[in-house]
Amino acid sequence: MDIEHYMQSVGQRARAASRAMARADSGAKNTALKAIAAALRRESAALLAANAEDVAAARAAGLEPAMLDRLTLTAQGVAKMAEGVEQVATLADPIGEINDMKYRPSGIQVGRMRVPLGVIGIIYEARPNVTADAAALCLKSGNAAILRGGSEAIRCNRAIAALVQEGLAAAGLPADAVQVIDTTDRAAVGHLITMREYVDVIVPRGGKGLISRLLAEARVPMIQHLDGNCHVYLEEEADPNKALKIIENAKTQRYGTCNTTESLLVDRSVAAMLLPPIAQMLTHKGVEIRGCAETCALVANAVPASEDDYYAEFLAPVISLKVVADIDEAIAHINQYSSHHTDAIVTDNHPKAMRFLREVDSASVMINASTRFADGFEYGLGAEIGISTDKIHARGPVGLNGLTCEKWIVLGDGHVRA
Amino acid sequence: MDIEHYMQSVGQRARAASRAMARADSGAKNTALKAIAAALRRESAALLAANAEDVAAARAAGLEPAMLDRLTLTAQGVAKMAEGVEQVATLADPIGEINDMKYRPSGIQVGRMRVPLGVIGIIYEARPNVTADAAALCLKSGNAAILRGGSEAIRCNRAIAALVQEGLAAAGLPADAVQVIDTTDRAAVGHLITMREYVDVIVPRGGKGLISRLLAEARVPMIQHLDGNCHVYLEEEADPNKALKIIENAKTQRYGTCNTTESLLVDRSVAAMLLPPIAQMLTHKGVEIRGCAETCALVANAVPASEDDYYAEFLAPVISLKVVADIDEAIAHINQYSSHHTDAIVTDNHPKAMRFLREVDSASVMINASTRFADGFEYGLGAEIGISTDKIHARGPVGLNGLTCEKWIVLGDGHVRA
Incomplete structure (x- = not known):
């Protein structure tokens, strides 16, 4: 596989899907989320089987017990995943919200509209539940997502991604709006964090080693989560x-x-x-x-x-x-x-x-x-994609709004600048 | 001069000053701005003399006419600079503003407080008026600033910086809150854009060459201003x-x-x-x-x-x-x-x-x-430090709020998490 070519293609498809997601209405997004939750429940046995293969391979490769524990999915875990996705459907849609429209002396009206960031790259450890969580939050906030989970979880992540894409298609949304990187080659991360033309922000959810690497190599802005002292x-x-x-x-x-x-x-x-x-x-x-x-x-x-x-x-x-x-x-x-x-x-x-x-x-x-x-649920965000220790863009628990930005909108009626 | 050592010292002093600026009250900040405006007016002749030296050296070095034009300061230009600084004093202070305080089912009250970003690095071309503008906006928003203007303007920038520091001191604020990098060595920029421990954000105001260099080398987040097609x-x-x-x-x-x-x-x-x-x-x-x-x-x-x-x-x-x-x-x-x-x-x-x-x-x-x-004044921001074509943190015209962020605040009375 030519990794660079593959990642360029993933990026292009994500960018194209992001345009459709930005204009998707709340109803379609919620329909997709409910369809994803239903598919996760329906395919629980298949997900557990894929996960069992991941766990067996990881154990054979000598993965340490704490990480094996995070990797392991249970029937209850799948049910919780589906519940989490459904819960995101109940959250208010932040997209299109218009704030602070004011008339200016020139006669124009100026305000701000909340819009998706575009394409969000999420890099995380071998925790299959993050795949469903992150997909749901990006979808609801009108973004396209490129997900790169820990390589030990790739079989289960692939299976979850297929169900997410099924749910998107059922709602008439582009399946490419959520893509799981389908290779364990680490070079894929190198491309993901430098494709500024296709990726608007990277959300790393992982240990200090990951963050250090990203800080050194990323050319795409990050919403980073560092340690909590x-x-x-x-x-x-x-x-x-x-x-x-x-x-x-x-x-x-x-x-x-x-x-x-x-x-x-x-x-x-x-x-x-x-x-x-x-x-x-x-x-x-x-x-x-x-x-x-x-x-x-x-x-x-x-x-x-x-x-x-x-x-x-x-x-x-x-x-x-x-x-x-x-x-x-x-x-x-x-x-x-x-x-x-x-x-x-x-x-x-x-x-x-x-x-x-x-x-x-x-x-x-x-x-x-x-x-x-200090937690997105305790703060009333409904869900969180991480806790930012950055000052730029998002600080503290990051909910749906953290995956959006505000653009300026100007309404005139033939107005020109003096 | 050991550039690395010098820049570390600039960064440390900026960080220390940023703590004092974050707690400075609106009155002190406005007093400083008015004192700076008065000093600029009082020293108009000295500023013009320093600028004349810059222009003569730049002309001798063969700077192109358009850039010489931007570099040249007139008595009217100094008056406008002073006026601009005074105008920033009239803007509402964004710092300390508390938004969206809400009671949560746990009993805590959660909301957000607007706070300065901390230390802002501004990199710009040889336009002396930017030195005063940028200093005023950073000061009003409770930040410390490290300013790096085009090397052709260094004599005039030094003179302006001295007056800014005089104004800060007159208001009981730390002079280190606004530092002009006192060397024309380009290596200083390399340090400025990578000192994550001392610099919270870089605002580049310059041509595409500058932005490309920063995109390739910066390790500090940027609020960038790209082209306008x-x-x-x-x-x-x-x-x-x-x-x-x-x-x-x-x-x-x-x-x-x-x-x-x-x-x-x-x-x-x-x-x-x-x-x-x-x-x-x-x-x-x-x-x-x-x-x-x-x-x-x-x-x-x-x-x-x-x-x-x-x-x-x-x-x-x-x-x-x-x-x-x-x-x-x-x-x-x-x-x-x-x-x-x-x-x-x-x-x-x-x-x-x-x-x-x-x-x-x-x-x-x-x-x-x-x-x-599309302009900060037309939008009612009062002033702008640039126009961001980024999506992260600030989009479009960036006023005082763009130089701030919101932290979460939680009020309890002995509350603990269930």
Whole structure:
């Protein structure tokens, strides 16, 4: 297979399909989504069989257990996939929405119309459910999608893609609106991320290795999802009960998610009061505490934190802890060490809460709430394609609107510029 | 000078200053802008002297007349610069604006807050007025700016930067919030466009050569301004008088601007009626007409258009012309050949106007209005830093909001995720 030629053809077909998708009405898009959900349910056994082949091949190739786990699809998983696609059909269609139309002194009316981005390339790991999720979100937002899943999942991805294309065709939409790259050759990614004429944005959903490669090589703009080194800061006027409850939830509800708190800051004036019960709760749950010298003096089982620990996304029962002088030091520390994903303050002091809200430079900034809330569903987006740690275009949880842009529209009646 | 070390230091200082700018209140920012305007007026003679040195050196080096013209500053030019800076002070401050706060079923309130992007790198040609303009817009939007103007203007840019920094200091803001790169070494640009840790976005304002270089080398996201191959499409139900008036304005008001119309499409059914008076007007104004075979049959002095002519941004008294079958062909042609800057339809037919509005994939799409309206001032943005032909982040004229982003804010009272 000539990869370059193949990818050019994928790109051309996606661009052509994107024109039809941009003008597709909400009814057709929802019909397609429902048809896809029905097809997924109908072909559940076939999907599980394709997945079983993927899993067998991956196991034979020595894929590590955690990745095998993500790769494995169950009957329940297929049902959830179908449900997710159906749920996207219930979301409001963002396309065509017109905002802020205003008359100008020249007599023209100027405003903005929400339109699809065009062609979206999504690169992800060997998780078959992402294929259906991403296809549904791109379809509903009027985009064409080029999907590149982890090569270990290619049989199942092919099978899902065929059902998605069946659903598109059933609604009179172009099957090319969702294409799964049908090769495991890594060179395909190299083409996907540099075909500016055919791809409008790349959404990488994967580990740091993938992101680093894309940052070095991509020529297409990206909506990237980096790591989540999230902080909770206990200010002098933090309510001790809220503080304990928030830390427990933010750190220990799930250790492996990007919105889990990895670092705790506490004001010096209240450290001796607040830290012991929190440390006790964390220790009871098996969380290792790595702290500064003051922390170690207050918490018997804390071990000294290194500079790297303050930058770390542990994704594990480990937390870094630091005693700070005041809100100035807390904000400066967060803006330096945070991955700019999600950071929270616990305080009953209004001016300090508002300062934190304004000055912390992260995608989500919270007052008296657990960082675990940083999520498209919790925010009311209905679904999310990822959480952006970029500042450009989309920040934080990215829902349907993040896959769109606004163009300017001008209405006149023969108007010309003076 | 060790360029890498110098640029790292510029970047670090910009990042530090951006923190202070993000929390600066509107009053301080406006005070700084007014102080800068006053300083520009006070030092008009000194600026003109620095500019005269730049012009003399550029002339000796053989700079071409058009560029010498752009480089040259007059007393009136300095006054206009000061006026422009003062005008930015009168614009509403976008920073801190909170939108769409809503209660969620979990009990938290979620919304978005408008915040600065952080550090903005602006790369432009030897036009001293851009230094003051860009500084003012970045300052008002709470960003730090790193400005890299054309090397021929460096003496004048240094002088302007000193006055900007004086104004910042007078308002208690960090002087490092606006830095002019103080070297003409081109390697500085290479560092600026790759320092992801210190620069959040690059705004290039220059020719295609600059953009191509940045597209190939930049690692920092860009808000780019490409060429303007703008179209006017005369649909079957175009009012002949509106059509003539709009073409005259769109094509002949100014030949060198990016919102000038470069290509005219006309429906076959009305070509014989509409084209002769339009061709007569264009010919009278000295505009060369390059057309398809049908155009040439209808317009005596038209010359055959090449395929390249339909892609061209002439920036000259030349227009390409094509007869099309219907709106489908017109939209397909525009989506293929347009630079996605600005395209207009002339028609009194509502459904066709609405189809054009929705389906043409350009930053500005217009009904019965001249493409010359595509401009930040005409749109009511108050000022513009450029016109984006990108789809990501900002599309079309970019005003203060284009230099900001929205972060998510969450208000709770001890809330945790279920």
